[in-house]
Amino acid sequence: MRSKKLYKVTFLHLGKSYELYARHVASSALWGFTEVGELVFEPAGEGLVVDPTEEKLREEFKDTRVLHLSMQAVIRIEEVERKGALVIRDAGDGQKVMSPSRKLTPHITRELRAN
Numbered sequence: 001m002r003s004k005k006l007y008k009v010t011f012l013h014l015g016k017s018y019e020l021y022a023r024h025v026a027s028s029a030l031w032g033f034t035e036v037g038e039l040v041f042e043p044a045g046e047g048l049v050v051d052p053t054e055e056k057l058r059e060e061f062k063d064t065r066v067l068h069l070s071m072q073a074v075i076r077i078e079e080v081e082r083k084g085a086l087v088i089r090d091a092g093d094g095q096k097v098m099s100p101s102r103k104l105t106p107h108i109t110r111e112l113r114a115n
Contacts, residue, residue, distance in 0.1 A: 037066040
């Protein structure tokens with residue numbers, strides 16, 4: 001059985017370009033809007049890298065069941081094989097607004113202190 005489709009959705013919001021992953025994308029019942037649902041985030045607190053972009057987006061969309069994005073805001077919708085990093089870029093110059101940083105677990109903190 002094939003797993004559910006995964007979409008990378010790029011859209012404009014408040015002068016920024018957001019890249020999110022979702023399992024559901026369709027034309028909205030609201031005229032002129034695209035419906036984006038089942039947003040995909042990594043489980044909180046996993047891995048050695050803390051991605052502040054993912055944390056910010058998880059917090060921003062924590063109570064969102066479905067996004068209804070205006071057609072003018074949607075830049076691109078791609079069907080992809082696997083999830084990549086979430087990105088927020090400045091819409092003007094395309095530069096990333098936030099980047100991942102290393103999570104300081106007790107083990108890593110001891111190693112840093114030893115050096």
